[in-house]
Amino acid sequence: MTSPPTAANRVLLLHGIWNAKAWLRPLAARLRREGFVPEVFGYASVFGGPEVAVPRLVARLRDSEPVAVLGHSLGGLIALEALRRSPGLPVTRVVCLGSPLRGSGAARGLAGSAWTAPALGRSASLLQSGFERWDGQPQVGMVAGNVAHGLGRYFARFEGESDGTVALEETRLPGLAAHCVVASSHSGLVFSDAAARQAAHFLREGRFLVS
Numbered sequence: 001m002t003s004p005p006t007a008a009n010r011v012l013l014l015h016g017i018w019n020a021k022a023w024l025r026p027l028a029a030r031l032r033r034e035g036f037v038p039e040v041f042g043y044a045s046v047f048g049g050p051e052v053a054v055p056r057l058v059a060r061l062r063d064s065e066p067v068a069v070l071g072h073s074l075g076g077l078i079a080l081e082a083l084r085r086s087p088g089l090p091v092t093r094v095v096c097l098g099s100p101l102r103g104s105g106a107a108r109g110l111a112g113s114a115w116t117a118p119a120l121g122r123s124a125s126l127l128q129s130g131f132e133r134w135d136g137q138p139q140v141g142m143v144a145g146n147v148a149h150g151l152g153r154y155f156a157r158f159e160g161e162s163d164g165t166v167a168l169e170e171t172r173l174p175g176l177a178a179h180c181v182v183a184s185s186h187s188g189l190v191f192s193d194a195a196a197r198q199a200a201h202f203l204r205e206g207r208f209l210v211s
Helices: 021-033 050-062 074-085 105-111 117-129 193-205
Strands: 010-014 037-041 067-072 091-097 139-145 178-182
Touching: 010 021, 010 050, 010 074, 021 037, 021 067, 021 193, 050 074, 050 117, 067 074, 067 193, 074 091, 074 117, 091 193, 105 117, 139 193, 178 193
Parallel strands: 010 037, 010 067, 067 091, 091 139, 139 178
Antiparallel strands: none
């Protein structure tokens, strides 16, 4: 008989911009093998943006048993914005995969052109600005990539390492509980065994595996 989900193994997954729920199925399968019970939260990243997604996420979390959250890219920003606006939600820990928590240079590059700015839609402001620091209650861990394959390199000049879309420095938000780097591109973080293992360990222990 399968044990019922508990606060220790429930995890809500959020995709990034230009993606949908199906994008996270491989990651959900990896977390399931790690003993978690994943659920994917879908939202309209371009036409709805944070002003639609954040209240929906807050409502979903408010009615929830304690749950962890894992967000890829924009999904991590959406998760922290929801927790910032509504402190006290029953969220245990948060893992961000390659989220530009300090603001995205690639997004600012896209926004600087009339031809490419519409691609960011209503998520443009949050992607460009990010946060100054994290002071919320749930522990937040970051799994970043350092394989520079991605469209972002065509819109931003990265100083130092990047995952091809997000610079490592853009992932190092003050106030994070832990930060680790795996060999992956930005999109590849969703499909990476190493990223999934690190995420699972942080969700269980509040720290990453020592590499």
